[in-house]
Amino acid sequence: MDQPVSGSGLYPPHMRESFTPPPHRATNMEDLSICASSGDVEASPGKRKKQGEPESLWGMLRRGIVDHQLGLSVNLMLFVGMSYVLFPSLRNRMSAFFGLSYASATHSGMYGQGTRDTYLVASFIVLFTALRAFALDYLLLPLAGWCRIDKKKAKVRFAEQFYMMVYYILYWGWGVLLFVWDTPAGVRGPEDLLISLWGGFPKLLLDAGMKLYYLSQFAFWIQQIVVLHIEERRKDHFQMLTHHIITVSLLAGSYSYRQNRAGNAVLVCMDIVDFIFPLAKILKYLAWQRACDAAFAFFVIFWFLSRHVAYCAICWSIYAHVNNVTMPYGLYSTSTGTKLSGEGGTNIIDNLLQPMLHPGATTLTFNANIRWLFLGLLLALQCITIAWFVMICRVVMRVLRGEGADDSRSEGEDNDADDYEEVRADDTPVQTPAQQEKPRYIEVETTSEELRSYPKRGGGPNGSVSKRKAKGISSGLHLGEHKEILNRIGCLSDEQLAREKEKREGSASPGIRPGSAGAAAARK
Numbered sequence: 419m420d421q422p423v424s425g426s427g428l429y430p431p432h433m434r435e436s437f438t439p440p441p442h443r444a445t446n447m448e449d450l451s452i453c454a455s456s457g458d459v460e461a462s463p464g465k466r467k468k469q470g471e472p473e474s475l476w477g478m479l480r481r482g483i484v485d486h487q488l489g490l491s492v493n494l495m496l497f498v499g500m501s502y503v504l505f506p507s508l509r510n511r512m513s514a515f516f517g518l519s520y521a522s523a524t525h526s527g528m529y530g531q532g533t534r535d536t537y538l539v540a541s542f543i544v545l546f547t548a549l550r551a552f553a554l555d556y557l558l559l560p561l562a563g564w565c566r567i568d569k570k571k572a573k574v575r576f577a578e579q580f581y582m583m584v585y586y587i588l589y590w591g592w593g594v595l596l597f598v599w600d601t602p603a604g605v606r607g608p609e610d611l612l613i614s615l616w617g618g619f620p621k622l623l624l625d626a627g628m629k630l631y632y633l634s635q636f637a638f639w640i641q642q643i644v645v646l647h648i649e650e651r652r653k654d655h656f657q658m659l660t661h662h663i664i665t666v667s668l669l670a671g672s673y674s675y676r677q678n679r680a681g682n683a684v685l686v687c688m689d690i691v692d693f694i695f696p697l698a699k700i701l702k703y704l705a706w707q708r709a710c711d712a713a714f715a716f717f718v719i720f721w722f723l724s725r726h727v728a729y730c731a732i733c734w735s736i737y738a739h740v741n742n743v744t745m746p747y748g749l750y751s752t753s754t755g756t757k758l759s760g761e762g763g764t765n766i767i768d769n770l771l772q773p774m775l776h777p778g779a780t781t782l783t784f785n786a787n788i789r790w791l792f793l794g795l796l797l798a799l800q801c802i803t804i805a806w807f808v809m810i811c812r813v814v815m816r817v818l819r820g821e822g823a824d825d826s827r828s829e830g831e832d833n834d835a836d837d838y839e840e841v842r843a844d845d846t847p848v849q850t851p852a853q854q855e856k857p858r859y860i861e862v863e864t865t866s867e868e869l870r871s872y873p874k875r876g877g878g879p880n881g882s883v884s885k886r887k888a889k890g891i892s893s894g895l896h897l898g899e900h901k902e903i904l905n906r907i908g909c910l911s912d913e914q915l916a917r918e919k920e921k922r923e924g925s926a927s928p929g930i931r932p933g934s935a936g937a938a939a940a941r942k
Contacts, residue, residue: 531676621676
């Protein structure tokens with residue numbers, strides 16, 4: 419009788435092979451629950467690059483900038499300084515990187531505005547980047563370790579919050595002093611104080627302190643946009659980005675349009691809570707929960723008073739006082755500041771950015787379009803702060819329930835501090851010393867063997883079979899009809915871990931089925 423030919427086909431019943439369940443499919447290592455130290459668990463999708471996945475050009479550039487912030491900043495400052503020293507012909511232009519430009523010839527200590535101010539802004543951006551990198555790496559991260567903060571990500575967040583707290587304390591205090599010094603003597607109440615924000619328009623000259631304060635704040639907020647894009651993305655990335663863009667737009671517009679006192683008032687309202695909140699976060703990282711809750715209570719109070727009372731009063735003053743009580747629409751002289759006519763026109767950009775776009779212009783105008791643009795940007799910023807205040811109220815409810823203060827904007831940010839691996843550009847995992855000291859646990863193939871019988875390919879109708887060893891892999895998955903699966907869980911050395919990794923990579927090679935003779939040969 420003819421023997422059936424191996425392969426798929428239809429045969430009479432007496433020539434068919436007896437049914438045997440198909441061989442057990444090998445389980446990929448990616449599908450297993452691996453018992454490992456916390457540093458070996460891969461982060462959720464999107465938190466880091468997967469191993470084996472090629473890094474993008476932007477990813478490599480971003481990593482390079484983050485890893486060498488201090489070196490790049492110092493080199494840029496040295497380049498500018500050496501250019502000033504070595505090239506005398508450039509000194510007049512290069513001096514704008516080191517000091518204030520447009521000093522008044524008639525008023526000592528007073529300055530005008532112009533395009534050269536952008537050079538000093540660029541210098542402040544580089545300086546803030548260098549100061550931040552130096553402070554984090556050499557001062558604040560060691561301080562976090564000295565404070566016994568163990569988790570790597572918690573140390574980084576502690577250092578970042580400490581840096582922000584110091585910055586805002588200094589700049590809020592500086593801003594308050596400037597605002598008090600610039601307040602007219604005739605102010606008698608809140609309404610007079612609000613009206614004084616718009617008086618004397620346009621102020622063609624400003625003192626050195628106000629100009630330095632404004633340009634450095636402008637540089638800081640631009641640098642914050644850069645930080646958002648080169649460092650790890652936060653949960654509220656787009657809200658923060660929108661906030662920073664609006665803030666930069668308001669700073670640029672108010673500085674160029676000579677509304678420095680109003681801009682100073684807005685910055686003071688914003689900065690007062692921006693140093694209380696980092697303080698509360700720092701106390702949380704130090705595990706001083708009661709102090710954190712107390713700081714958070716002050717934060718909520720000052721947030722509401724400064725960002726939803728005082729700030730909204732400034733917005734209301736634009737609506738109620740501007741053009742009605744003070745700062746009327748019209749055409750103004752850029753040399754004397756006097757009002758020339760009541761015709762304000764409709765142009766916005768040319769007037770807002772007159773010192774930058776048209777430094778030689780002899781007039782500028784104020785009109786309804788400019789007024790409503792400023793008010794619209796301020797109200798847009800208020801909408802973002804209202805959304806954040808809703809999140810703050812959720813935290814308040816947690817505190818009232820006795821759960822402790824926590825930042826709902828970055829929820830989960832610190833809890834996964836050790837739940838991811840850092841990966842170098844060559845896809846080599848980077849371990850912290852704490853991770854290297856911990857024992858490494860991994861589930862390995864069992865030593866038990868299960869005999870499974872199934873027909874040979876090309877065998878006859880006699881149902882001849884071959885016996886084959888099948889190894890099970892312990893996992894959290896359902897393993898079907900496997901009966902005797904034992905699990906050996908051990909503490910492996912780095913050498914053993916490397917050996918196990920090579921075995922898995924060999925078993926996953928194309929054309930080699932795990933458990934086959936080919937796989938065994940590949941492992942050897």
